[in-house]
Amino acid sequence: MRFFRFIGFAVVRAWQGFWRNAMMSLATTATVVLMLVLLSGLMIVLGGLDSGLRFIESRVAVTARLVDDLTAEQIDVLVAETRAQPGVESVDYVSPEAALERLRQFYADLGLTLNFGGANITLYGSVEVGLTTPSASGSVAAFLEERAEVVRITTRQGDYDKLVGIIDTIRLAGLAAIGLVGLTVLFMIVNTIRIAVYARASEIEIMRLVGASDAFIRWPFILEGILCGLIGAGVTLLLVAFIWDPIQPVMVGVFQMPTAVTVDFLTTLSGVVLGVGLGVGALGSWISVRSNLAASA
Protein backbone atom coordinates (compact mmCIF):
# COMPACT_ATOMS: atom_id res chain seq x y z
CA MET A 1 0.00 0.00 0.00
CA ARG A 2 2.84 2.35 0.87
CA PHE A 3 4.30 1.80 -2.59
CA PHE A 4 1.00 2.67 -4.27
CA ARG A 5 0.70 5.78 -2.08
CA PHE A 6 4.20 6.74 -3.24
CA ILE A 7 3.24 6.22 -6.89
CA GLY A 8 0.04 8.23 -6.41
CA PHE A 9 1.92 11.02 -4.65
CA ALA A 10 4.63 11.18 -7.34
CA VAL A 11 2.16 11.15 -10.25
CA VAL A 12 -0.08 13.84 -8.75
CA ARG A 13 2.91 16.04 -7.92
CA ALA A 14 4.36 15.56 -11.41
CA TRP A 15 1.04 16.54 -13.00
CA GLN A 16 0.76 19.62 -10.74
CA GLY A 17 4.37 20.53 -11.52
CA PHE A 18 3.78 20.23 -15.27
CA TRP A 19 0.91 22.74 -15.18
CA ARG A 20 2.44 24.99 -12.55
CA ASN A 21 5.26 25.70 -15.01
CA ALA A 22 2.97 25.35 -18.03
CA MET A 23 4.76 27.58 -20.56
CA MET A 24 8.11 25.89 -20.14
CA SER A 25 6.55 22.41 -19.96
CA LEU A 26 4.57 22.97 -23.16
CA ALA A 27 7.62 24.41 -24.97
CA THR A 28 9.58 21.33 -23.98
CA THR A 29 6.75 19.08 -25.10
CA ALA A 30 6.71 20.89 -28.45
CA THR A 31 10.41 20.13 -28.98
CA VAL A 32 9.72 16.50 -28.08
CA VAL A 33 6.97 16.49 -30.74
CA LEU A 34 9.37 18.01 -33.29
CA MET A 35 11.96 15.32 -32.59
CA LEU A 36 9.44 12.49 -32.69
CA VAL A 37 7.82 13.78 -35.90
CA LEU A 38 11.28 13.76 -37.48
CA LEU A 39 11.86 10.26 -36.15
CA SER A 40 8.47 9.06 -37.44
CA GLY A 41 9.14 10.64 -40.84
CA LEU A 42 12.50 8.93 -41.01
CA MET A 43 10.99 5.59 -40.05
CA ILE A 44 8.24 5.96 -42.66
CA VAL A 45 10.68 6.90 -45.44
CA LEU A 46 13.12 4.17 -44.48
CA GLY A 47 10.21 1.74 -44.19
CA GLY A 48 9.20 2.61 -47.75
CA LEU A 49 12.75 2.24 -49.04
CA ASP A 50 13.25 -1.04 -47.17
CA SER A 51 10.01 -2.22 -48.71
CA GLY A 52 11.47 -1.31 -52.13
CA LEU A 53 14.62 -3.19 -51.27
CA ARG A 54 12.65 -6.29 -50.37
CA PHE A 55 10.70 -5.84 -53.60
CA ILE A 56 13.93 -5.94 -55.59
CA GLU A 57 15.24 -8.87 -53.55
CA SER A 58 12.02 -10.75 -54.24
CA ARG A 59 12.55 -10.40 -57.97
CA VAL A 60 14.93 -12.53 -60.02
CA ALA A 61 18.41 -11.47 -59.03
CA VAL A 62 20.36 -12.96 -61.95
CA THR A 63 19.05 -13.71 -65.46
CA ALA A 64 21.16 -15.73 -67.94
CA ARG A 65 20.13 -15.50 -71.56
CA LEU A 66 20.81 -18.89 -73.25
CA VAL A 67 22.10 -19.79 -76.69
CA ASP A 68 19.57 -21.24 -79.14
CA ASP A 69 18.96 -24.89 -79.72
CA LEU A 70 20.05 -26.24 -76.34
CA THR A 71 18.84 -29.73 -75.66
CA ALA A 72 16.66 -30.53 -72.70
CA GLU A 73 19.55 -32.47 -71.13
CA GLN A 74 21.93 -29.48 -71.48
CA ILE A 75 19.34 -27.22 -69.89
CA ASP A 76 18.78 -29.69 -67.03
CA VAL A 77 22.54 -29.92 -66.35
CA LEU A 78 22.90 -26.11 -66.37
CA VAL A 79 19.93 -25.71 -64.00
CA ALA A 80 21.24 -28.41 -61.66
CA GLU A 81 24.79 -27.04 -61.53
CA THR A 82 23.55 -23.49 -61.04
CA ARG A 83 21.29 -24.65 -58.22
CA ALA A 84 24.36 -26.17 -56.51
CA GLN A 85 26.10 -22.77 -56.32
CA PRO A 86 26.35 -21.07 -52.90
CA GLY A 87 23.69 -18.39 -52.27
CA VAL A 88 21.27 -19.78 -54.88
CA GLU A 89 17.70 -20.17 -53.70
CA SER A 90 15.90 -21.08 -56.90
CA VAL A 91 16.64 -21.68 -60.58
CA ASP A 92 13.88 -21.57 -63.17
CA TYR A 93 14.18 -22.20 -66.87
CA VAL A 94 12.02 -19.87 -68.98
CA SER A 95 11.53 -21.27 -72.48
CA PRO A 96 11.26 -18.94 -75.52
CA GLU A 97 7.53 -19.74 -75.66
CA ALA A 98 7.07 -18.91 -71.99
CA ALA A 99 9.04 -15.67 -72.48
CA LEU A 100 6.79 -14.70 -75.37
CA GLU A 101 3.70 -15.45 -73.31
CA ARG A 102 5.06 -13.37 -70.46
CA LEU A 103 5.68 -10.43 -72.79
CA ARG A 104 2.19 -10.79 -74.22
CA GLN A 105 0.76 -10.76 -70.67
CA PHE A 106 2.81 -7.68 -69.77
CA TYR A 107 1.27 -5.83 -72.69
CA ALA A 108 -2.18 -7.09 -71.77
CA ASP A 109 -1.69 -5.79 -68.23
CA LEU A 110 -1.01 -2.37 -69.73
CA GLY A 111 -4.19 -2.66 -71.86
CA LEU A 112 -2.23 -3.17 -75.07
CA THR A 113 -1.95 -5.97 -77.58
CA LEU A 114 1.44 -7.32 -78.52
CA ASN A 115 1.88 -6.92 -82.27
CA PHE A 116 5.07 -7.81 -84.17
CA GLY A 117 3.61 -6.58 -87.44
CA GLY A 118 3.41 -10.09 -88.86
CA ALA A 119 7.08 -10.88 -88.26
CA ASN A 120 8.00 -14.26 -86.85
CA ILE A 121 9.80 -13.36 -83.62
CA THR A 122 11.40 -15.92 -81.35
CA LEU A 123 12.60 -14.83 -77.96
CA TYR A 124 15.62 -16.22 -76.13
CA GLY A 125 15.27 -18.91 -73.55
CA SER A 126 16.71 -17.97 -70.17
CA VAL A 127 17.51 -19.18 -66.69
CA GLU A 128 16.27 -17.02 -63.81
CA VAL A 129 18.17 -17.41 -60.58
CA GLY A 130 16.77 -16.39 -57.20
CA LEU A 131 19.31 -15.75 -54.44
CA THR A 132 19.23 -16.26 -50.71
CA THR A 133 21.19 -13.02 -50.39
CA PRO A 134 21.77 -10.27 -52.94
CA SER A 135 25.50 -10.35 -52.16
CA ALA A 136 25.75 -13.75 -53.90
CA SER A 137 24.86 -12.05 -57.17
CA GLY A 138 28.50 -11.53 -58.20
CA SER A 139 29.67 -15.13 -57.73
CA VAL A 140 26.57 -16.60 -59.41
CA ALA A 141 26.92 -14.23 -62.35
CA ALA A 142 30.63 -15.15 -62.66
CA PHE A 143 29.74 -18.84 -62.66
CA LEU A 144 27.15 -18.40 -65.40
CA GLU A 145 29.42 -16.22 -67.54
CA GLU A 146 31.88 -19.10 -67.79
CA ARG A 147 29.23 -21.39 -69.21
CA ALA A 148 29.07 -21.98 -72.96
CA GLU A 149 25.27 -22.25 -72.77
CA VAL A 150 25.00 -18.60 -71.69
CA VAL A 151 25.01 -15.62 -74.06
CA ARG A 152 24.60 -12.72 -71.63
CA ILE A 153 24.08 -12.08 -67.93
CA THR A 154 21.85 -9.40 -66.45
CA THR A 155 21.63 -8.70 -62.75
CA ARG A 156 19.77 -6.15 -60.57
CA GLN A 157 22.83 -5.65 -58.40
CA GLY A 158 23.22 -2.09 -59.65
CA ASP A 159 19.66 -1.18 -58.67
CA TYR A 160 20.12 -2.91 -55.35
CA ASP A 161 23.41 -1.16 -54.56
CA LYS A 162 21.95 2.19 -55.55
CA LEU A 163 18.95 1.74 -53.25
CA VAL A 164 21.13 0.54 -50.38
CA GLY A 165 23.27 3.65 -50.85
CA ILE A 166 20.21 5.92 -50.77
CA ILE A 167 18.87 4.19 -47.68
CA ASP A 168 22.22 4.46 -45.88
CA THR A 169 22.52 8.16 -46.72
CA ILE A 170 18.98 8.96 -45.60
CA ARG A 171 19.41 6.90 -42.45
CA LEU A 172 22.68 8.66 -41.58
CA ALA A 173 21.37 12.17 -42.32
CA GLY A 174 18.10 11.43 -40.52
CA LEU A 175 19.81 10.05 -37.45
CA ALA A 176 22.20 13.03 -37.37
CA ALA A 177 19.25 15.45 -37.53
CA ILE A 178 17.36 13.51 -34.87
CA GLY A 179 20.49 13.39 -32.72
CA LEU A 180 20.83 17.19 -32.88
CA VAL A 181 17.15 17.76 -32.13
CA GLY A 182 17.41 15.10 -29.41
CA LEU A 183 20.20 17.06 -27.72
CA THR A 184 18.04 20.19 -27.86
CA VAL A 185 15.17 18.24 -26.32
CA LEU A 186 17.43 16.95 -23.55
CA PHE A 187 18.65 20.49 -22.88
CA MET A 188 15.05 21.74 -22.72
CA ILE A 189 13.98 18.98 -20.34
CA VAL A 190 17.01 19.50 -18.11
CA ASN A 191 16.19 23.21 -17.89
CA THR A 192 12.47 22.68 -17.35
CA ILE A 193 13.15 20.38 -14.44
CA ARG A 194 15.84 22.71 -13.10
CA ILE A 195 13.28 25.54 -13.05
CA ALA A 196 10.75 23.22 -11.40
CA VAL A 197 13.31 22.32 -8.72
CA TYR A 198 14.06 25.99 -8.04
CA ALA A 199 10.35 26.85 -8.00
CA ARG A 200 9.77 24.23 -5.33
CA ALA A 201 12.96 24.84 -3.35
CA SER A 202 11.05 25.68 -0.17
CA GLU A 203 8.90 22.55 -0.47
CA ILE A 204 12.01 20.43 -1.04
CA GLU A 205 13.66 21.95 2.01
CA ILE A 206 10.61 21.16 4.14
CA MET A 207 10.41 17.64 2.71
CA ARG A 208 14.01 17.01 3.72
CA LEU A 209 13.52 18.44 7.20
CA VAL A 210 10.48 16.30 7.93
CA GLY A 211 12.27 13.16 6.78
CA ALA A 212 11.00 12.52 3.25
CA SER A 213 13.10 9.94 1.46
CA ASP A 214 15.05 10.72 -1.72
CA ALA A 215 12.47 8.80 -3.75
CA PHE A 216 9.64 11.07 -2.54
CA ILE A 217 11.71 14.15 -3.35
CA ARG A 218 13.14 13.08 -6.71
CA TRP A 219 10.55 10.95 -8.47
CA PRO A 220 7.93 13.68 -8.97
CA PHE A 221 10.52 15.63 -10.97
CA ILE A 222 11.58 12.59 -12.96
CA LEU A 223 7.93 11.80 -13.72
CA GLU A 224 7.43 15.41 -14.77
CA GLY A 225 10.14 14.95 -17.42
CA ILE A 226 8.61 11.62 -18.45
CA LEU A 227 5.25 13.37 -18.72
CA CYS A 228 6.74 15.88 -21.22
CA GLY A 229 8.09 12.95 -23.24
CA LEU A 230 4.89 10.90 -23.14
CA ILE A 231 2.60 13.81 -23.98
CA GLY A 232 4.95 14.63 -26.87
CA ALA A 233 4.78 11.01 -28.02
CA GLY A 234 0.99 10.99 -27.79
CA VAL A 235 0.69 14.19 -29.86
CA THR A 236 3.12 12.75 -32.43
CA LEU A 237 1.12 9.53 -32.78
CA LEU A 238 -2.08 11.55 -33.23
CA LEU A 239 -0.38 13.58 -35.97
CA VAL A 240 0.86 10.41 -37.68
CA ALA A 241 -2.60 8.83 -37.47
CA PHE A 242 -4.12 12.01 -38.90
CA ILE A 243 -1.79 12.27 -41.91
CA TRP A 244 -1.30 8.53 -42.52
CA ASP A 245 -4.07 8.07 -45.13
CA PRO A 246 -3.38 11.30 -47.06
CA ILE A 247 0.33 10.49 -47.46
CA GLN A 248 -0.16 6.94 -48.77
CA PRO A 249 -0.65 7.93 -52.45
CA VAL A 250 2.39 10.19 -52.15
CA MET A 251 4.41 7.30 -50.73
CA VAL A 252 3.40 4.99 -53.57
CA GLY A 253 4.14 7.77 -56.06
CA VAL A 254 7.58 8.42 -54.61
CA PHE A 255 8.72 4.84 -54.14
CA GLN A 256 6.89 3.36 -57.18
CA MET A 257 6.28 0.16 -55.28
CA PRO A 258 4.19 -1.14 -52.41
CA THR A 259 4.95 0.68 -49.15
CA ALA A 260 5.29 -0.77 -45.71
CA VAL A 261 1.73 -0.15 -44.56
CA THR A 262 1.39 -3.04 -42.19
CA VAL A 263 0.05 -3.47 -38.69
CA ASP A 264 3.51 -4.60 -37.62
CA PHE A 265 5.08 -1.42 -38.98
CA LEU A 266 2.53 0.80 -37.22
CA THR A 267 2.96 -1.14 -33.97
CA THR A 268 6.73 -0.76 -34.21
CA LEU A 269 6.41 2.95 -35.03
CA SER A 270 4.09 3.50 -32.03
CA GLY A 271 6.39 1.54 -29.74
CA VAL A 272 9.49 3.44 -30.88
CA VAL A 273 7.80 6.86 -30.58
CA LEU A 274 6.47 6.09 -27.10
CA GLY A 275 9.76 4.50 -26.02
CA VAL A 276 11.91 7.38 -27.28
CA GLY A 277 9.52 9.95 -25.75
CA LEU A 278 9.59 8.19 -22.40
CA GLY A 279 13.33 7.59 -22.59
CA VAL A 280 14.35 11.14 -23.46
CA GLY A 281 11.98 12.53 -20.80
CA ALA A 282 13.36 10.21 -18.15
CA LEU A 283 16.99 10.81 -19.14
CA GLY A 284 16.67 14.60 -19.21
CA SER A 285 14.88 14.83 -15.89
CA TRP A 286 17.25 12.29 -14.31
CA ILE A 287 20.27 14.37 -15.38
CA SER A 288 18.62 17.51 -14.02
CA VAL A 289 17.61 15.95 -10.71
CA ARG A 290 21.08 14.42 -10.30
CA SER A 291 22.78 17.76 -10.81
CA ASN A 292 20.30 19.96 -8.93
CA LEU A 293 19.38 17.77 -5.97
CA ALA A 294 22.54 15.71 -5.54
CA ALA A 295 24.36 18.18 -3.36
CA SER A 296 21.89 17.91 -0.52
CA ALA A 297 22.66 15.55 2.31
Added chain:
Amino acid sequence: MTQAAAAAPSGSPPGRPVIEMVDLGMTYPNGKVALSDVTVRIPAGDFVFLVGPSGAGKSTFIRLVVREQVPTSGWVAVEGRDLSRLRRSQVPAIRRRIGVVFQDFRLLPSKTVFENVAFALEVTGASGAEIRRRVPRLLSLVGLQEHAQHLPNQLSGGEQQRVAIARALVHAPAILIADEPTGNLDPVTSWEILQLLIQINAMGTTVLMATHNQEIVNAMRRRVLALERGMLVRDESSAVYERQY
Protein backbone atom coordinates in the same frame (compact mmCIF):
# COMPACT_ATOMS: atom_id res chain seq x y z
CA MET B 1 -5.26 8.74 21.74
CA THR B 2 -4.95 11.95 23.77
CA GLN B 3 -3.49 15.19 22.48
CA ALA B 4 -0.40 14.54 24.54
CA ALA B 5 0.00 11.07 23.11
CA ALA B 6 -0.28 12.44 19.58
CA ALA B 7 2.92 14.41 20.09
CA ALA B 8 4.70 12.19 22.60
CA PRO B 9 8.13 11.00 21.55
CA SER B 10 8.91 7.30 21.32
CA GLY B 11 12.05 5.31 22.11
CA SER B 12 13.93 7.86 24.25
CA PRO B 13 13.89 6.95 27.94
CA PRO B 14 14.36 9.99 30.19
CA GLY B 15 17.99 10.65 31.08
CA ARG B 16 19.54 8.87 28.12
CA PRO B 17 21.34 11.25 25.80
CA VAL B 18 19.35 12.13 22.70
CA ILE B 19 22.06 14.46 21.42
CA GLU B 20 25.72 13.80 22.05
CA MET B 21 28.65 15.74 20.63
CA VAL B 22 32.25 14.87 21.33
CA ASP B 23 35.21 17.03 20.27
CA LEU B 24 33.01 18.30 17.50
CA GLY B 25 34.59 20.58 14.94
CA MET B 26 33.31 22.09 11.74
CA THR B 27 35.54 24.00 9.35
CA TYR B 28 34.09 25.17 6.05
CA PRO B 29 35.98 24.76 2.77
CA ASN B 30 36.83 28.50 2.83
CA GLY B 31 38.74 27.92 6.08
CA LYS B 32 36.16 29.49 8.41
CA VAL B 33 35.99 27.59 11.69
CA ALA B 34 32.30 27.41 12.64
CA LEU B 35 32.63 25.05 15.60
CA SER B 36 35.68 23.84 17.51
CA ASP B 37 36.04 21.11 20.14
CA VAL B 38 32.42 21.15 21.26
CA THR B 39 31.48 18.40 23.68
CA VAL B 40 27.85 18.34 24.80
CA ARG B 41 25.48 15.72 26.10
CA ILE B 42 21.75 16.50 26.12
CA PRO B 43 19.61 13.93 27.95
CA ALA B 44 16.10 12.96 26.87
CA GLY B 45 13.44 15.29 28.25
CA ASP B 46 15.80 18.23 28.74
CA PHE B 47 14.95 21.83 27.81
CA VAL B 48 18.11 23.56 26.60
CA PHE B 49 18.74 27.10 25.40
CA LEU B 50 21.46 27.59 22.81
CA VAL B 51 22.68 31.18 23.00
CA GLY B 52 25.40 33.28 21.51
CA PRO B 53 25.96 36.21 19.20
CA SER B 54 25.45 36.05 15.46
CA GLY B 55 28.21 33.98 13.87
CA ALA B 56 28.90 32.11 17.10
CA GLY B 57 28.04 28.75 15.48
CA LYS B 58 24.41 28.19 16.59
CA SER B 59 23.13 27.52 13.07
CA THR B 60 26.01 25.16 12.32
CA PHE B 61 25.29 23.39 15.63
CA ILE B 62 21.67 22.84 14.49
CA ARG B 63 22.63 21.84 10.93
CA LEU B 64 24.95 19.17 12.34
CA VAL B 65 22.22 17.78 14.60
CA VAL B 66 19.72 17.50 11.73
CA ARG B 67 22.50 16.07 9.54
CA GLU B 68 22.34 18.78 6.94
CA GLN B 69 26.11 18.80 7.34
CA VAL B 70 28.66 16.36 8.70
CA PRO B 71 31.42 17.50 11.08
CA THR B 72 35.01 17.80 9.91
CA SER B 73 36.22 16.44 13.26
CA GLY B 74 34.73 14.66 16.26
CA TRP B 75 31.27 13.18 16.12
CA VAL B 76 27.63 13.89 16.79
CA ALA B 77 25.06 11.26 17.68
CA VAL B 78 21.27 11.42 17.87
CA GLU B 79 19.64 8.76 20.01
CA GLY B 80 22.95 6.91 20.04
CA ARG B 81 23.47 6.89 16.28
CA ASP B 82 26.60 8.54 14.93
CA LEU B 83 25.29 10.81 12.17
CA SER B 84 28.58 10.76 10.25
CA ARG B 85 28.26 7.02 9.74
CA LEU B 86 24.71 7.11 8.43
CA ARG B 87 24.13 6.04 4.87
CA ARG B 88 22.20 8.55 2.76
CA SER B 89 19.16 6.28 2.81
CA GLN B 90 19.17 6.25 6.64
CA VAL B 91 19.06 10.04 7.02
CA PRO B 92 15.27 10.49 6.54
CA ALA B 93 14.51 8.10 9.42
CA ILE B 94 16.74 10.14 11.77
CA ARG B 95 15.13 13.39 10.62
CA ARG B 96 11.72 12.04 11.56
CA ARG B 97 13.05 11.81 15.12
CA ILE B 98 13.82 15.55 15.06
CA GLY B 99 11.28 18.31 14.56
CA VAL B 100 12.56 21.73 13.52
CA VAL B 101 10.93 25.17 13.62
CA PHE B 102 12.44 28.40 12.34
CA GLN B 103 12.17 32.10 12.95
CA ASP B 104 10.54 32.60 9.52
CA PHE B 105 8.06 29.68 10.00
CA ARG B 106 8.73 28.26 6.48
CA LEU B 107 5.11 27.41 5.75
CA LEU B 108 3.90 26.76 2.21
CA PRO B 109 1.82 29.84 1.35
CA SER B 110 -0.49 28.08 -1.13
CA LYS B 111 -1.50 25.36 1.32
CA THR B 112 -3.98 25.67 4.16
CA VAL B 113 -3.01 25.14 7.78
CA PHE B 114 -4.31 21.56 7.58
CA GLU B 115 -2.43 20.91 4.32
CA ASN B 116 0.82 22.35 5.68
CA VAL B 117 0.78 19.90 8.55
CA ALA B 118 -0.54 17.04 6.40
CA PHE B 119 2.23 17.66 3.86
CA ALA B 120 4.84 16.44 6.33
CA LEU B 121 2.94 13.16 6.68
CA GLU B 122 2.09 12.86 3.00
CA VAL B 123 5.73 13.11 1.88
CA THR B 124 6.71 10.30 4.19
CA GLY B 125 4.09 7.91 2.81
CA ALA B 126 1.36 8.21 5.46
CA SER B 127 -2.09 7.03 4.49
CA GLY B 128 -5.03 9.37 4.06
CA ALA B 129 -6.69 7.85 7.12
CA GLU B 130 -3.58 8.45 9.21
CA ILE B 131 -3.38 12.05 8.02
CA ARG B 132 -7.07 12.65 8.82
CA ARG B 133 -6.57 11.14 12.27
CA ARG B 134 -3.33 12.86 13.29
CA VAL B 135 -3.49 16.36 11.84
CA PRO B 136 -6.61 17.51 13.75
CA ARG B 137 -5.06 16.29 17.01
CA LEU B 138 -1.87 18.26 16.37
CA LEU B 139 -3.85 21.36 15.42
CA SER B 140 -5.83 20.95 18.60
CA LEU B 141 -2.60 20.64 20.60
CA VAL B 142 -1.34 23.98 19.26
CA GLY B 143 -4.79 25.58 19.55
CA LEU B 144 -5.47 26.04 15.85
CA GLN B 145 -8.28 23.59 15.17
CA GLU B 146 -10.54 26.51 14.21
CA HIS B 147 -8.04 27.72 11.61
CA ALA B 148 -7.52 24.42 9.76
CA GLN B 149 -8.79 25.78 6.44
CA HIS B 150 -7.05 29.15 6.64
CA LEU B 151 -4.05 30.05 4.52
CA PRO B 152 -0.87 31.14 6.33
CA ASN B 153 -1.29 34.75 5.22
CA GLN B 154 -4.63 34.81 7.06
CA LEU B 155 -2.88 34.05 10.36
CA SER B 156 -0.88 36.15 12.81
CA GLY B 157 2.84 35.52 13.28
CA GLY B 158 2.23 33.58 16.48
CA GLU B 159 -0.39 31.42 14.80
CA GLN B 160 1.95 30.71 11.90
CA GLN B 161 4.63 29.62 14.35
CA ARG B 162 2.10 27.29 15.98
CA VAL B 163 1.42 25.72 12.59
CA ALA B 164 5.16 25.23 12.15
CA ILE B 165 5.34 23.60 15.58
CA ALA B 166 2.42 21.29 14.73
CA ARG B 167 4.21 20.29 11.54
CA ALA B 168 7.45 19.68 13.45
CA LEU B 169 5.63 17.36 15.83
CA VAL B 170 3.92 15.36 13.11
CA HIS B 171 6.20 12.33 13.48
CA ALA B 172 6.17 12.47 17.31
CA PRO B 173 9.89 13.33 17.37
CA ALA B 174 12.23 12.76 20.30
CA ILE B 175 13.77 16.21 19.81
CA LEU B 176 12.26 19.57 18.90
CA ILE B 177 14.76 22.12 17.67
CA ALA B 178 13.51 25.70 17.64
CA ASP B 179 15.82 28.11 15.83
CA GLU B 180 14.94 31.63 17.04
CA PRO B 181 11.22 30.74 17.18
CA THR B 182 10.30 34.06 18.78
CA GLY B 183 12.57 36.24 16.65
CA ASN B 184 9.71 37.62 14.55
CA LEU B 185 7.13 37.83 17.34
CA ASP B 186 6.05 40.46 19.84
CA PRO B 187 6.77 39.81 23.54
CA VAL B 188 3.29 38.53 24.41
CA THR B 189 3.18 36.13 21.49
CA SER B 190 6.74 35.06 22.25
CA TRP B 191 5.66 34.00 25.72
CA GLU B 192 2.72 32.10 24.29
CA ILE B 193 5.03 30.19 21.98
CA LEU B 194 7.39 29.50 24.86
CA GLN B 195 4.49 28.17 26.93
CA LEU B 196 3.65 25.83 24.09
CA LEU B 197 7.26 24.61 23.93
CA ILE B 198 7.23 24.04 27.69
CA GLN B 199 4.01 22.04 27.31
CA ILE B 200 5.60 19.91 24.56
CA ASN B 201 8.70 19.42 26.70
CA ALA B 202 6.49 18.30 29.58
CA MET B 203 5.14 15.55 27.32
CA GLY B 204 8.68 14.14 27.08
CA THR B 205 10.06 15.81 23.96
CA THR B 206 13.56 17.19 24.34
CA VAL B 207 13.60 20.85 23.33
CA LEU B 208 16.67 22.67 22.04
CA MET B 209 15.94 26.35 21.51
CA ALA B 210 18.39 28.72 19.88
CA THR B 211 17.60 32.30 20.89
CA HIS B 212 18.84 35.81 21.43
CA ASN B 213 15.96 36.55 23.79
CA GLN B 214 17.69 37.28 27.08
CA GLU B 215 14.40 37.90 28.90
CA ILE B 216 13.05 34.45 28.10
CA VAL B 217 16.27 32.62 28.96
CA ASN B 218 16.62 34.40 32.27
CA ALA B 219 12.99 33.88 33.23
CA MET B 220 13.07 30.17 32.43
CA ARG B 221 16.24 29.28 34.36
CA ARG B 222 16.93 26.21 32.27
CA ARG B 223 20.16 24.74 30.98
CA VAL B 224 22.07 27.18 28.78
CA LEU B 225 24.72 26.35 26.18
CA ALA B 226 26.62 29.48 25.17
CA LEU B 227 28.67 29.57 21.99
CA GLU B 228 31.24 32.19 21.05
CA ARG B 229 33.35 32.10 17.91
CA GLY B 230 32.57 28.41 17.51
CA MET B 231 33.59 27.45 21.04
CA LEU B 232 31.31 26.26 23.81
CA VAL B 233 32.12 28.84 26.48
CA ARG B 234 29.41 27.96 28.98
CA ASP B 235 27.23 24.96 29.78
CA GLU B 236 25.20 25.60 32.94
CA SER B 237 21.96 24.36 34.39
CA SER B 238 19.38 26.87 35.67
CA ALA B 239 21.45 29.60 34.09
CA VAL B 240 20.90 33.11 32.87
CA TYR B 241 22.02 34.77 29.65
CA GLU B 242 24.05 37.90 29.99
CA ARG B 243 23.87 39.22 26.50
CA GLN B 244 26.85 41.29 25.51
CA TYR B 245 26.08 41.74 21.78
